[in-house]
Amino acid sequence: MIYLKTSDEIKIMSQAGEIAAAALEEVKNNILPGKSTLQLNDIAEKVIKKLGGEASFKKVHGYKYCVCTTVNEQVVHGLPTNYKLKEGDILGIDLGAYYRGYHSDLAHTFPVGTIAPGTKRFLKLGERALWDALSVAKKGKRVGDISNSIQSIIEGAGFAVVRELVGHGVGKNLHEDPLIPGVGEPGTGPELKVGMTFAVEVIYNQGGKEVELLSDGWTFVTKDREPSGLFERTIAITEKGTKMLTPWPN
Secondary structure, eight states, X not given: OOOOOOHHHHHHHHHHHHHHHHHHHHHHTTOOXXXXXXXXXXXXXXXXXXXXXXXXXXXXXXXXOXXXXXXXXXXXXXXXXXXXXXXXXXXXXXXXXXXXXXXXXXXEEEEOSSOOHHHHHHHHHHHHHHHHHHHHOOTTOBHHHHHHHHHHHHHHTTOXXXXXXXXEEOSSSSSEXXXXXXXXXXXXXXXXXXXXXXXXXXXXXXXOSOEEEOTTSSXXXXXXXXXXXXXXXXXXXXXXXXXXXXXXXX
């Protein structure tokens, strides 16, 4: 069931999103060769707590970290570790802030130092796909319009959209209805209505679309071990238009 939020609930979610965005900004400033992903996790949690929030991901059963960190061929749900970033890596940071009973969800994939030109193009395309998808997420459109926008851009450039992992509703729970796949047909799926709040996610691979789960039970990686990218923002459908709830970059 899709839970429609009131304007007051959306205001609280916007505050949760601002906390998440502040945490991501501080993490971004520390993405440097030699930094460990565990250090970045601690930086994010410190910011979230300082601003009066809690780490959304710590409310997921069995997960003990503030963020998910995905390096190179890792796709989603990577565990922060003592791995030290290297020049040329790419790093996905996925995090959320819980504030006054509501969640936010936000992700971005960053270069570590100087990266290969082909990898830079790969990341720029994923970011473009996110913003284009967000631009079609308006009252009266359908979930399939968002999905098709992502698929058209990613696959049109010769990359692959991951099928098993999707965007989702966000609110009192971190994951709610509706699901927002990265592939689909325009004009299909649930209609976008005022009060809907959800995270649009572009989850895509430089090589094939297949992924597999590592033995840690959390981390998905590309089956061919080619790089993967992740871009995500949480939005709300309002009477005045689409509202960005995770305003990063500011």
